[in-house]
Amino acid sequence: MQCEVKCLVRKSTKLLPMILKHNLRFIVYLLNLNILDGYVRTEGAWLLNPMKQVYRANSEEECAEKCENEDKFACRAFLFTSKDQQCLTLTENTKTAMIFRRANAVLYEKRKCKKIGKGVNYRGTEAKTQKGVRCQKWADNAPHKPNYTPEKYPNAGLEENYCRNPDKDEKGPWCYTTDPDTRFDYCNIPECEECMHCSGENYRGVVATTVSGLECQRWDSQQPHSHGYLPENFPEKDLKNNYCRNPDGEPRPWCFTTSPTKRWEYCDIPRCTTPPPPPAPGRQCLSGRGEDYRGTVSVTEYGNTCQHWSSQSPHRHARTPENYPCQSLDENYCRNPDGEQRPWCYTTNTTARWEYCNIPSCDIWPLSAEAVDEPEQAEVTEECYQGNGVTYRGTASFTVTGKKCQAWSSMSPHRHNKTAENFPNAGLSQNYCRNPDADSRPWCYTTDPSVRWEYCDLKKCDGQGLQTVPKPPQTTLETNPDCIIENGVDYRGTVAKTARGRTCQEWSSQKPHSHDYFTPRTHPRAGLEKNYCRNPDGDVNGPWCYTTDPRKAWEYCDIPKCPPPQYECGKSKFRPKLCAQRIVAGCVSHPHSWPWQISLRTSYGMHFCGGTLIDPQWVLTAAHCLEKSSRPAAYKVYLGLHKELATEPSVQIRDVEKLIKEPRRADIALLKLSRPAVINNHVIPVCLPKENSVLGGREECYVTGWGDTRGTRGDGYLKETGFPVIENKICNRPEFLNGRVKNHELCAGNIHGGTDTCQGDSGGPLVCLDQDKFVQHGVTSWGLGCAQPMKPGVYVRVSNYIPWIKSVMESN
Structure with a gap:
């Protein structure tokens, strides 16, 4: 006679040690099991199913209970709509029924496996034996007269010809076959929980200890080990609680441990006795x-x-x-x-x-x-759609919740019929947002297996094809030239009269006042054109000019102060090339498409390191770039340049007022500029990441710099390259960097080499696109050679130092 665990414990306490010894994993499973764990969730999906039952339900769990207790048919899936609190139990799943997009609907399908034990409760639709022979219907009498029929065993799920286990056979589900010479055979139904097939890529059990008995760290935790395997970064890998999983192609499931001295370890998951699914x-x-x-x-x-x-x-x-x-x-x-x-x-x-x-x-x-490729200086405009967006042909590829779009030509993770072949006029290229079925606005299938589709993060245009929501104003040299920031050294407006109304003398003229020092030849970067007011000597009182009045040599000009600049961090005014070629062998960037990149130079103007503008008056760089001198006067910061020669009129030069190295000797430092940079189309700060945020492995990011190109083309111009972030767990393998990478650092690069940062790129940014903004996640720090195979670059993890960065900026 069979008995539940709680029954056995109540009948005889002597059995408890034996139960704990032999069934511990099963008990842990029962204690942790949520009713929804037995289902695969897909948001935004709807099944066309003629046989269904409709109920009212307050939650998805309540709807799951309706499915489990359904007595009118074998429930294989259910649909739940939270707005209507409607629950539909279904006889079919995506294997047998047509799937549609529908907003505000969630589809739950029962997992297609035996679950715990012998598969007595298996209600899947597998109808072939392990040898591929089609099953006989349980209600039929030919070619074999069955002992187990739907009439005799009404609760065994003996419908159609699906594999079942009505007699609790130790080997699991079986069926009578349509082969007259073979009465019955077992079916190849995978086990869900207590064992693994293959390398355990699809293991979804609840084992949470390693081979040496260490408890696993929760996947959504960064303590005691920071890592990139967060559930939101790998939504298809079921990184739930602290259960052992295999998200990255290891030989078997593993986890980070709760021991500070052991970063990660394999788990002891036995291989299944049944063969793997074909x-x-x-x-x-x-x-x-x-x-x-x-x-x-x-x-x-x-x-x-x-x-x-x-x-x-x-x-x-x-x-x-x-x-x-x-x-x-x-x-x-x-x-x-x-x-x-x-x-x-x-x-x-x-x-x-x-x-x-x-x-x-x-x-x-x-x-x-x-x-x-975009033109060399294609200005970035806010993309928008007209009408319902059927004609939208832009390149937006993220949804309203920030999920990346699935390519239209791909059938993974979601199968669909919205292909370029079926919709040749819908512009279904790459993974760009589109509206092939004339929905209310552009949408896409997502790369998240649990969310089938979502609308895209796009605004509607006004009648002229412009975005109807106004952007915040931006005070820049280009948009408001007749005001000054600080003392107006960068003023390039056209005011040509002094505060007392006197007309200014041309800077190139020596009449009526002779002057040898402040001329276009002696100060080529000071903007001494025509007779416009300027401040070539950095006068604290602001712009001035020589006057045309012989009695008055010079006077200050009356130019109002600019309001504080408003800008959006991480958004370039010129579309980046986003080159991911093989800056050693990267490609030359579109000019000014990385407006936060700065050149750190010696006091006499020689480039030697990179850096990033993170605020109008603050630059982030590597501490090792500041080893030659601790004096701020030894350094200058160049902004707004594309050519290393810095000959563009957009270039801004700033002295360094303070330099602050991270106190615990991490390779990261802050520079306070002598005066704020002028924020304009060529100079914009980057965004900083959230505190302690960690990138997922293989996320594509970009580095920029004027460093050593090792003979590749593009020397003297800002170069860029894109490559994936590599999780520290992988980067520290013996064949890569052999344990050298610390928790406060991250790896990025092409493992096969060919692309990397190099000498002269140090201190520069590693930035990653987060929806429509670039966020700096790394400061270029060190590497073993440049672009060597198996030796990716190492970057300081910026998110670890957000509190320090904020405290330094606030106190200085």
């Missing part, structure tokens, strides 16, 4: 990251032959067929077993451990005009 048909071309590529390319992009995955020569490694049994690591074919950017392999070249492979793309659609 893999989806592999592709012979590249789609997404190419994790399903199963072609036979076996040469890298640099022409090196691939090493066999089962071989340990010439390179020893852990990416073996035994550790990754479901990744088709056959022969020496290029594969992507661990979620890299694209398929790769270890090489037979002893000097090149591994390299990416060139796999032809599955995307047959040519690049649209929108994918072509």
